[in-house]
Amino acid sequence: MPRLEVRLLKGIEEFRQCEEIQRHVWGAPGATREVLIATQKCEGAVIGTLLNGKVVAFIYAFLGQYRGRWIHWSHQMAVEAEYRDQGFGLRMKRVHRRVALARGIKSICWTFDPLQSRNARLNIARLGAIPEEYIEDCYGRFPSVLERGLPSDRWVVNWKIATRRVEERLRGKNPAFDPALPRVNETRLTAQGFPENEKIHLALTGHRLLVETPGQTEAMRARALPLAERWRMEARRIFQHYLAKGYCVEDFFPPGPATEARCFYLLRRRA
Ligand SMILES: CC(C)(COP(=O)(O)OP(=O)(O)OC[C@H]1O[C@@H](n2cnc3c(N)ncnc32)[C@H](O)[C@@H]1OP(=O)(O)O)[C@@H](O)C(=O)NCCC(=O)NCCS
Known part of the structure; x- marks a missing residue:
């Protein structure tokens, strides 16, 4: 032992x-x-x-x-x-x-x-x-x-x-993932199986918003560095934009059955 x-x-x-x-x-x-x-x-x-x-x-x-x-x-x-x-x-x-x-x-x-x-x-x-x-x-x-x-x-x-x-x-008390919340970015999978942004919405005003991020960043950086660089710049734009609009990060959901194996940040608009 x-x-x-x-x-x-x-x-x-x-x-x-x-x-x-x-x-x-x-x-x-x-x-x-x-x-x-x-x-x-x-x-x-x-x-x-x-x-x-x-x-x-x-x-x-x-x-x-x-x-x-x-x-x-x-x-x-x-x-x-x-x-x-x-x-x-x-x-x-x-x-x-x-x-x-x-x-x-x-x-x-x-x-x-x-x-x-x-x-x-x-x-x-x-x-x-x-x-x-x-x-x-x-x-x-x-x-x-x-x-x-x-x-x-x-x-x-x-x-x-x-x-x-x-x-x-x-104590392990975590809120559940809500797939119905509005999504800031719409993604699709590349031929290598990594997500890439297809559309980014910067005019959303909902109380809570989801932002998808990649789940296998290290593999992406090793095998698709230009895509990883795009993610860096696009995620920067999204987070900076919504933080400036008064949102904060409330939670993060890792890949799992509820998220269909994807990762999401949950943003919440401050009161
Ligand atoms: C970041 C680091 C310190 C975490 O240590 P660790 O012992 O692996 O962490 P834990 O096992 O306690 O927690 C990892 C969690 O991430 C989850 N996880 C694993 N792969 C994941 C992925 N691709 N996406 C999301 N979550 C993932 C694990 O399932 C675990 O969650 P769970 O406990 O709910 O199952 C370690 O991965 C590391 O040394 N990374 C490189 C250096 C680094 O980034 N350091 C931190 C910044 S200075």
């Missing part, structure tokens, strides 16, 4: 293993062991998942301020590819929440790529984090295997860890 631990990391070797994971996931360590050690010392949080004593996933979050409040800014979270989709990301976020609440911190913020549906599923639907800003090309273009040189657009999400919304999401 493998021994699984999720906890704050300690000791140079555990931080070195976080550098290794960064190399595998992004090609180079953006947060070296020195940075991680210093972060752990000054009220940030470096949390890892250890399997039989080896770090296979980690979160790196530093203490900072966002919109005038003390927060943890979770700059990196990564799970080694062979351990994804086994709930390690969710477990680490739960531990991070407990650590932060014990220190009197009520928000954990981070950025993620709006077109990475796995991240959207975890961050918005499972955790209840709310996108508060859309940033164009946030970190510049990286050549990494995840980004493939595309503009690095990002949501900034605020995970308000002491709220009822978050408690409910962590």
Whole structure:
């Protein structure tokens, strides 16, 4: 039986293993062991998942301020590819929440790529984090295997860890998908099996709207990069347009029977 631990990391070797994971996931360590050690010392949080004593996933979050409040800014979270989709990301976020609440911190913020549906599923639907800003090309273009040189657009999400919304999401209470809601984009499948936008509607005014996004962004970036770039620019246009019109992101629905194997953001018009 493998021994699984999720906890704050300690000791140079555990931080070195976080550098290794960064190399595998992004090609180079953006947060070296020195940075991680210093972060752990000054009220940030470096949390890892250890399997039989080896770090296979980690979160790196530093203490900072966002919109005038003390927060943890979770700059990196990564799970080694062979351990994804086994709930390690969710477990680490739960531990991070407990650590932060014990220190009197009520928000954990981070950025993620709006077109990475796995991240959207975890961050918005499972955790209840709310996108508060859309940033164009946030970190510049990286050549990494995840980004493939595309503009690095990002949501900034605020995970308000002491709220009822978050408690409910962590208990698995999620609203159902409503396929009858108006759709901002109409898509069709390409010969390679990836969705592409056929029509985009920017004049909708309904209370709630659906925006479809691709479910297999990494495969699309590897096999159909021009289409992935089109998605980047079209999703940017859609989200920026509706955010400026007073909508916010309410939820995200991953591929499943209710969504006919497609992914959707749910936008809600603010009161
Ligand atoms: C993002 C990441 C940290 C998530 O970790 P993880 O351990 O795989 O996450 P979990 O298993 O807890 O949750 C993943 C969820 O996405 C779902 N999922 C998997 N593939 C999906 C897809 N193509 N579209 C939508 N959802 C998907 C999983 O089913 C799971 O949801 P469920 O628990 O409801 O079944 C990990 O995938 C990773 O390291 N990615 C590369 C680096 C990265 O993007 N880091 C974050 C930004 S810094």
